[in-house]
Amino acid sequence: MLFACASHETGKESAMSEVDYGEVRVTEHRGHDDLLSAGLGLAGLAAAPVPFADPLDPSAEALRRRAIQTSWKGIADLGPLGGYGSLYGGVPDVPGREYQAFARIPGARAPHRVLLQLPDHFDRQKRCLVVTASSGSRGIYGAIALAGAWGLPHGCAVAYTDKGTGSGYFDYADNSGVALDGRRAKRGEAPLEFQPLPGPPAKGIAIKHMHSGDNPEAAWGQHVIQAAQFGLAMLDRAYPEEAPFTPENTKIIATGISNGGGAVLQAAGLDRNGFFAGVVALEPNVHVQDHGRALYDYATEAAIWLPCALSAEAFAGVPMARGPRGAALPAWPIRCASLRAQGKLSGSTLIQQSEQAREYLHARGWTDEAMSTAATTTAFDLWRVVAAGYASSYLRRSASEMPCGFHYAAIAADGAPGVADQATRAAWWADGSGIPPGNGIGLFGGVNVSADPTLFGDECLRALWTGDDHEAQALHASVAETAARMPRQDLPMWVLHGASDGLLPTAFSSEPYVEWLRDEGRRPIYWKVPHAQHFDAFLALPGFGDRHVPLLPYGYFALDRLWAHLYDAAPWPANPPTPVAQPRGAGALTSQMLGLP
Template identity: 85%
Template structure:
């Protein structure tokens, strides 16, 4: 029943009108446990991680509260200078109900989560359903700081999908995964968010996005449409006297950020019959066939070349590009030496080699601005982490046969693979970002015994893109399946992206997508926001936030404009000038800094 909705996006009555109660978990959230912040409010969301009475057996309510807090802190800048709640945004108390279930895309091996948040103040006269997909590889609450924070105060119901990602990690050591309520359960005890094929207890940790065997990214658009259909069905259940809720009588607004932004653009390309009333995508990981560059392409390139390039003199003042007292991070000159030994660089000094690496990346489409903010991704070794996980997803590999010798395991004594700490394992669903390392789980393998140990794995991952063997061909086919299709001509569509995004550079993602739409006669609004980068949450880091502005307030502004168009009769603009944002500087964020009208 839950999968049936995916292929009926435009039916005149909502899908899934009858759903077995055993398939849907319905919970009430009132009296210090609301929908938007689980009762924490802004101060609580920004504070220390919420505590569990019994860390070995946290309750479903405790896990939900911490999952919401983790998702907020992973997306929004809640720091004292960031302006959240005063300059833009807010965290009002929003009582209501949640409807959550496991669903499947037809043909998929593994289920995924769908969730509807239905506020008590749902406006039945302005029927509104916001649908979203998690950012990054996060779990079901991974877009709450965007879709929930905007939609719930507007009286909209908000439907979420984890789009086949999330922290439903499976631990082979005790054969346990995550049940619908977020608590750990062993294979056979309950339906699990992710249950991979059996393997030895030493097989490590299996990750849903990476090891499901489904290439979920190729179906992200279908996930979004399915979540919207689930939302309509739950509205039918909540208000049977007013059913059916359909796309014809309920305006469906799709919005997402990062991977979630790419997911709603994929969904827009599947909507040819007025399912969506409008789409707002922030910093989307969007791929257009034969235009721009796919994430796997430039991530594997960055993993090899950026450590050296960021040693260049031009990046000496970039936060996270240098260690204490401006000293280059030790591993980065070593990478320059490795590339020189391979004959890919010349020069007898690190500065000369780094400048050559920088020029190489510039010729490949990287801007200095993107490289500057990519210093954070590079310092945290995220390029290699992203590439290892995505390679396994694209090649549909399991936990025991990941490409290039990589695998995930609990971090034991001395940083070696070991057994998970039971306390950490109990909170994985609430604390995990979707793809480790983190929360006591490490990425192992793909290294050599050398001065530059991670290079061999990064080169192996790169060869899966540049090579022509059967594995490279299979990977390219999976990436091709993620390409966005053309949205309908009359769909209000707004794309926003930070000009300083170093993780999903605009030159590889939003710009080719918007150019393609315009070439095909579409009229998207596009804001390339000056001084905005990919991670609003990083703006609380000393020396980083002073140089940037958050992207979330521009997303809220775009959604406000869409609301005015849909419900107040305002004309949809053909285009709008991009706000003249300025760096935040040493002080607190101000409205004038954002440059919003």
């Protein structure tokens, strides 16, 4: 099926002939509302969230502006010490048009949102289409800080997909979801980004990534290819006198970060006929069957063991690993005691127990560097959040049938499940990350009445990986469906990953993937960037940015080299030296700290 998706167009027929989609919404963005920052500029993107003139019923324009701002702030370090806009990157004014639709891959229950940003200065002499997928579970603008910030100033059109994730939350309480323009609409009033099967108000809130019934991660590569086809078709529409735009006359560059990086690598494995001109993947969540470890495996492991391991003296100086007086966070010694009571640890003191947990994770492939950075992820309880959501996606569960008793609901004033107010609900599309909790939505369930209440749910989620019952077998089968395939021999590829990544450690993701490619005769460039970690946006946290460098400048650098290779006949670098990066320290980032060649 995917051979057809990746084939070259030879006639005047639109590339969209292979894409199932409905209405295309076309909007103009000029003056105080451009493509890259919605008129906010760098200072506005970094500022507090833009308030809505009417919080109960924000306009489509206001929602778009805040969605763009939220996506920037979630990916890039826009702080005063981070160097964005002065040392690397930039947010120029880019006027143009947007084309947006709900597309559907064959057999999918839910659509994926696709978007083309077409700058007025699109270079028709150097036809370029950048295609990307959202990071994490974010909405359609989730990769704008990478693909948009690089591609639009280069005169490229930029095609986006939410890859079957996104913040088009459906609320059973009022039977509403998100329409194409980002505003709330009732079931039956308009096509919705996500519309699950009908149910009573008590079903709570349904999230497309978790509750579509599609296991969207298995189709991320198809989503990327279809977004590129949508982009080509919209270029045909914008410039009919120069149509058709095809992979033969328009270079398609695929780039993404985190889950988006994994998506473009999945897409690369489906390309056999020269659909892509090159691929740049940053810190990809990539899985290779029988190589490395799947995210669900090490996330459920981390949820159980890291709270105890991070109480070890080796992490005493790590930000987020200690409380204000240097003691371990209160819940973490309790986790050590729980593991000791289960017989998984034998130490009689916290020092002994935490060191044993640390050594257990060492034996499983974790490094101290990855664990140190993962202290932030652990303190924010992200392992449990990720595992609960992904388990539901892999098992194709509905909102009321999530594994281990988990469910999403609005948070009432007393912290219990409740009903969202109109203003909170209206802002979800702009503000949501695509994987609650957050923005007035809580993750409930998976706890018991004990001193360590979350361990119950953590162990239930872990058993779906380590067990052998029918549910565990079904989850393993779904994870196997997400495995990347081998890309074509001549595809220029650059994979970049932070050596300090604690969410997607390189030992479990990029390194097994790159090793697999090299064993099969491929020659990807791989940069394991010293002192870079997963969340550039976290670099503004006190004490955190001191230890790290951002990863985005290295992604821009790789894309610049790919551009020079494709358009200026520069040779593709065979093995460029890995940057000698240095921690930022307490001051501002400098070019010497980045160590770019």
